[in-house]
Amino acid sequence: MKKEKISNNVIRRLPRYLRKLDELIDAGVNRISSTELGEQLGFTPSQIRQDFNCFGEFGQQGYGYNVPLLREQIAGILGMDRGYKAVLIGVGHIGRALIDNFCFREWGINLIHAFDVDPDLIGKEFSGVPVSSVDEIQAFLKKNKVDIVVLAVPRDAALPTANMLIDNGVQAIWNFTNVELVGPDSPVIVENVHFSDSLLALSYFVSDGYDSKKLKK
Amino acid sequence: MKKEKISNNVIRRLPRYLRKLDELIDAGVNRISSTELGEQLGFTPSQIRQDFNCFGEFGQQGYGYNVPLLREQIAGILGMDRGYKAVLIGVGHIGRALIDNFCFREWGINLIHAFDVDPDLIGKEFSGVPVSSVDEIQAFLKKNKVDIVVLAVPRDAALPTANMLIDNGVQAIWNFTNVELVGPDSPVIVENVHFSDSLLALSYFVSDGYDSKKLKK
């Protein structure tokens, strides 16, 4: 069973498909063609069929795709059915936003514990997630299978914390610090949520809009 | 002055360059070649030169690039020197994280006001940013030139709020709700920060790692 290399572009589109399919399910849509799906997402039908065919044959000729079925396939590809366990380090504003407002469960992830340095937070529990001292992380990692560490510590703590985690065998970090945690060829999986990158891209597009007006594009 | 279309890939790399250049400046590095920069970022030297040459000639043959100068060029391209004004709608956990911990100023953006529905928050001020009632948004937008609206409201409020903003001439939205605000061909600039998309991509890569192990890649 040869495993073809899936391009990053395809992987980044999968969550978009998932969200759209959830939306269609909510709207009671049971069947959809690549053409219709493409119109709703702004993709070409070809691209959609190519994307899905990276992973198997999920449709049916002459019919299209069964929405709930396709949704389950994509959820599976994304690992949502594997019961991955996550812990959060850093219970500041972002950490609290994630614990209280971000529904990990909805995306198949189990947020089982949080850690912070603040004595006022240690021992507390938010939305069912207990907070312990960061001093206990290493012991915790030894005792529990943790698949993903959510890193939401202040800037200064980012690098030392990340290195400690990597030393303790953590293989995947969801990084909310605006710090580049690892070099280009580290084996650790780091997914960055760089707010500033996103804002600057937006700022660029706003500038571009102004330019275009000036140039009467 | 012909304006070539800049590809999205290039634009998304610009903030990475900026962060790396800031880092180099902090480290006192004044000069860098595309080869060295490429090694640090995991890009090829060719790509770096191509990227920069989309916007002009920022280097010098035989020498390389002047780090602070290059940094200013890229900052300019990203619109960081234009003094864009932003307002925040929704002062929940994410909103507070942005107000208190995210340094808009550092990226050239002026966060001038926030809005919420909660009477306990209205009239308060966080990190120098005053909070008003969402009822006052329309009047505020009429009186002030607002370039970017940061949208951090709950799921249910996302779409109606976005539509209200668009009706009032807002042209750029930084979207922290996990909701698709506009269709594929809306003229409004929307930059999404979809936490779930990011987490699911990470989840995919973790799954992929497990698969690879099983398959003894």
Place this chain on the structure above:
DNA sequence: TAGATTGTTAATCGATTAACAATC
């Protein structure tokens, strides 16, 4: 001048789109 490194053109590679046979 010689060495270094850019700017830029040409070659390659990969991703997207188009086309169409397969088939439900």
Place this chain on the structure above:
DNA sequence: TAGATTGTTAATCGATTAACAATC
């Protein structure tokens, strides 16, 4: 069976990489 729509191959397009002349 006829119509529809997929799965998949071929064609196109765009992005990345390589190469090298220009030049500091």
